[in-house]
Amino acid sequence: SYELTQPPSVSVSPGQTARITCSGDALPKQYAYWYQQKPGQAPVLVIYKDSERPSGIPERFSGSSSGTTVTLTISGVQAEDEADYYCQSADSSGTYLVFGGGTKLTVL
Amino acid sequence: QITLKESGPTLVKPTQTLTLTCTFSGFSLSTSGVGVGWIRQPPGKALEWLALIYWNDDKRYSPSLKSRLTITKDTSKNQVVLTMTNMDPVDTATYYCAHVEPAGTPNFDYWGQGTLVTVSS
Numbered sequence: 001s002y003e004l005t006q007p008p009s010v011s012v013s014p015g016q017t018a019r020i021t022c023s024g025d026a027l028p029k030q031y032a033y034w035y036q037q038k039p040g041q042a043p044v045l046v047i048y049k050d051s052e053r054p055s056g057i058p059e060r061f062s063g064s065s066s067g068t069t070v071t072l073t074i075s076g077v078q079a080e081d082e083a084d085y086y087c088q089s090a091d092s093s094g095t096y097l098v099f100g101g102g103t104k105l106t107v108l
Numbered sequence: 109q110i111t112l113k114e115s116g117p118t119l120v121k122p123t124q125t126l127t128l129t130c131t132f133s134g135f136s137l138s139t140s141g142v143g144v145g146w147i148r149q150p151p152g153k154a155l156e157w158l159a160l161i162y163w164n165d166d167k168r169y170s171p172s173l174k175s176r177l178t179i180t181k182d183t184s185k186n187q188v189v190l191t192m193t194n195m196d197p198v199d200t201a202t203y204y205c206a207h208v209e210p211a212g213t214p215n216f217d218y219w220g221q222g223t224l225v226t227v228s229s
């Protein structure tokens with residue numbers, strides 16, 4: 001079955017830049033989406049179609065794509081950005097959806 | 109304003125069938141391209157996509173759970189129902205329903221609050 005691979009954890013100090021990667025063979029064919037999930041809350045979409053930002057999401061959140069890897073970048077990390085982040089995409093046919101294993105972002 | 113809310117039992121016994129209902133507002137499942145999906149999250153673990161249904165009754169299921177899942181819609185009631193058979197303690201999770209954004213790769217732009225389902229005898 002198709003899988004997306006994320007690092008389990010990323011740690012940064014406030015004000016620094018955090019980069020979270022997501023790798024999958026079908027990413028050149030399918031868009032990637034990023035969700036932020038804080039404890040006890042439902043996920044929130046923070047990036048769609050690889051690099052687009054929904055209204056209401058701070059400009060410090062950005063996304064990029066290169067080959068089989070997509071990257072979520074948080075510039076000038078704030079304490080409130082501490083959360084779990086999940087990438088999501090689909091298999092090459094677009095039929096089956098998949099989430100990455102999640103990355104816990106810790107703000108030191 | 110799009111909102112979704114999950115409802116169903118909080119506790120089911122092993123081997124029983126789970127039935128969850130997603131009641132939504134702010135959109136119609138008769139609108140071209142629109143869909144509703146189900147996602148679950150075991151305590152402390154990652155999100156897992158389960159199923160989705162589109163406005164035209166096209167249904168998609170996670171390959172690993174396909175034999176146990178059924179998703180249906182009632183457009184007149186603005187509801188989507190997910191049934192999962194033969195429940196097991198490993199199915200203990202928070203179950204979310206979400207609006208499927210109609211363009212591009214299927215994705216979830218609005219989520220319900222989730223409902224915790226515990227499987228235990």
